[in-house]
Amino acid sequence: MSSYKAPLADMRFALFDVLDAEAQFQRLGFTDATRDVLDAVLDEAGRFTETVLAPLNPVGDREGCKLDVSTGAVTTPAGFRQAYAQFVDGGWAGLTSPVEFGGQGLPQLVGVPLKEMIDAANLAWGNFPLLSHGAIEALLHHGESWQQEAFLKPLVEGRWTGTMCLTEPHCGSDLGLLKTRAEPNGDGSYSITGTKIFITAGEHDFTDNIVHLVLARLPDAPAGSKGISLFVVPRERVAQDGSTGERNAVRCGSLEHKMGIHGSATCVMNFDGAQGYLVGAPHKGLMGMFTMMNSARLGVGLQGLGLSERALQNALRYSRERLQMRALSGAKFPDKPADPIIVHPDVRRMLLTCKALIEGGRLMGYDAAMQGDIAANSNDAAERELADAQAGFLTPIVKACLTEWGVECTYNALQCFGGHGYIAEHGMEQLARDARITTLYEGTTGIQALDLLGRKILAMKGAGLKAFLARVHAFCEENAGNESLAEFVGPLRETATRWQQLTMQIGQRAAGNADEIGAASFDYLMYSGYAVLAYWWARSVAAADASTHPQAFKDDKRATARFYFARILPRTLTHSAAIESGVAGLPELAVEAV
Incomplete structure (x- = not known):
């Protein structure tokens, strides 16, 4: 069975040494978000996820959820409901929600390490509270005051959970095709009729009520996506005074x-x-849907990160223990019958690939959340605008890359186990299976790629990219004469320059043929992810050098950064070449031949 230990040391390095989170929080007015408070949150979150959630991970996989077809009730795996009760009692449900609705009012970034730990410990369980956050955000930004009063308090406290009901059997990413209807009742409410599929936590035994956020069409709705309205539909009816009534339909x-x-x-x-x-x-x-979706997409990106971390931890342990063959350069442990497999270069390649993608990806995900905090709380309008542009730009990169890398990392970790990785008892095959969904729900990787290139770059004139590149160039200029960083600053500058060139080329070609956007989008997305990680690895080395961490910690960061720049960043060359091939590199297939 796989195990999990919260990587608190690296989380703290990311938050405090690289992102300077405590100072940022104080500057943004979060006076309670002190280092002592944040350390306590991290420690207790680590304890809860390691001791309560992680042991339930194989239970959930083995038992699954059960539906009573006569009543429509869903029973969750053994221990899941009790774990949720502990989650609520610990105040975790409202960690980053506003105080006026019963939350603790901490920055959104504080909830990100908690989310990573939950998903690493037990991804399936973590899906139950996941979408409550999106429902809370939608009601905070778009709900009427009575709706906020009636629905937000129980959602924030965790007494109720939320869902997003978007997808229909004939309608996935193209929401303009949805058919669910909303008929006015004459009393301010509506009758909602239709079928929604793939609804995470749509029914369960955790709470007394479930709040569904549902997309539907009014009778006078125009065709397409411009005719979609959002409705709050509780499982148990809720009156405008907040009182609950009979079971809803x-x-x-x-x-x-x-x-x-x-x-x-x-x-x-x-x-x-x-x-x-x-x-x-x-x-x-x-x-309202995009408010929910952006929250969920960042959350799903963290799922990929969490699974990668757990997979790496177990692969490292196994690779240090498993004895197989001798190192090609001679026995490293002559007192043993064979060397541990970690001495073999290809095993180290797989482990270091995971390590580099996880530690760099952690910073990428945490920074996206910080940009959201700045956008929502800064007193400087210009700073808010820049942060909002960066948060929007980074969201599809975080969602797509951290989940694609999650599939890669769980695969590499399983591969380290050899045939034993395919055996259920080790728990690695569950991690690989669980990881696969993260690239699909809340928008596939292809959808993220189109959102990034078509919307965030071309339609919005690359505001987020420009703001992020300004940070890259500023870092390179600040460290232009820093010999200890020269091996990273030069390649980073070249990667950023090439990024700009590719963006310009795509824009020019798309002006003549819009299909160029679709042809380039995936490779542009992945290029962007690797470029962002190059920045964070260079920043990591600089932050480690300037820190009080032991020399071994600093050496580890530098060695991993060198691996990233030597072995992973060159993937951008392939993506660059694919982008340059354009739509001509995708020969047409006759529809009838497919």
């Missing part, structure tokens, strides 16, 4: 049978005239 019709995350309830939800309330303006539901 919403029910789980079936549970999906999945490759992984068996302990997570993935539901088909049937709305049969269920009572709901309009959130935001009519036909403007996509605004």
Whole structure:
């Protein structure tokens, strides 16, 4: 069985040495977010995830969720409901929510290490509270005051959970095709009718109520995505004074049978005239949806990170213990019958690949959350604008790259086990299966790529890219004469310059043929991810050198950065070449031949 130990030392390095989080929080007005408080949060989150959630991970995979078809009730795996009760009692549900609704009012970034730990310990369990955060954000930004009062307090406290009900059987990423209807009742409420699929935590036994955020069409809705409205539809009816009533006309019709995350309830939800309330303006539901989706996409990126961390920890342990053959250069442990496999270069390649992607990816994900905190709380309008642009720009990169790397890292970790990795008892095959979904839900990698290139770069004129590149160039200028960083600053500068060139080339070609965007989008996304990591690895070495950490810690950061620049950053050359081949490099296939 795989195990998990929260990587608190590296989390603290990312937060305090590299991102200078404590000073940033104080500057943004989070006076309670002191180092002592943050250290206590990290320590207790580590204890909870290691001792409560991690042991339940194989239980959830083995038992799965069970549906009572006669009632539509869903029973979660043994121990899941009790773990959620401990989660709520510990105050974790409202860690970063506003104080006025019962939360602790800490920055969003403080919740990011907690989210990483939860997903590493037990991804399936972590899906139950995941979408409550998106529902809270949607109601905070778009809900009426009575809706906030009635729904936010129980959501923030964790007494209720939330969902996002977007996808329909015929309608995935193209939400303009959705058919769910919303008929006005004449009393300010609406009757919602339709079927939604792939609804995470759509039904469960954790809480007394579940708050569904549902996309539907009003009778006078225009066609396409401009005719979508957002509604809040609770499982148990909620009046405008916050009181709950009879069961609403919403029910789980079936549970999906999945490759992984068996302990997570993935539901088909049937709305049969269920009572709901309009959130935001009519036909403007996509605004609320994007609020939820951006929150969820960052959260799913952290799922990839957490799974990668757990996989690496177990692969490292096994590679140090497993004796097989001798090192090619001669026995390293002559007193043993064979050397541990960690001495073999190819095993080190796999382990170091995971390590470099995880530690660099952690900074990328944490920084995206910090940009969101700055955008929401800075007193400087210009700073808010720059941070908001960067948060939007980084979101599809974080979601796509951390999950794609999650698949790569769980694969590499399993590979270190050899045939034993394929055996269920070691727990590695579960991590690999669970990781696969992260590249798919909340928008596939292809959708993230189109969002990045088509929307964040071309439609929005690359505001976020420009702001991020300004940071890169500033770092390179500040360290232009720093010999200890020269091996990183030069390649980083070249990568950033090439990034700008590729962006210009794509824009020019897309002006003549919009298909150039789709042809380049995936490779542009991955190039961007590796470029962002190059920046964070250079920053990591600089931060480690300036810190009071032991020399061994500093040497480890430098060695991993060297590996990244030598072995992983060159992947950008392949992506660059693919981008330059353009749409001509994708020969057309006759539809009837596919």
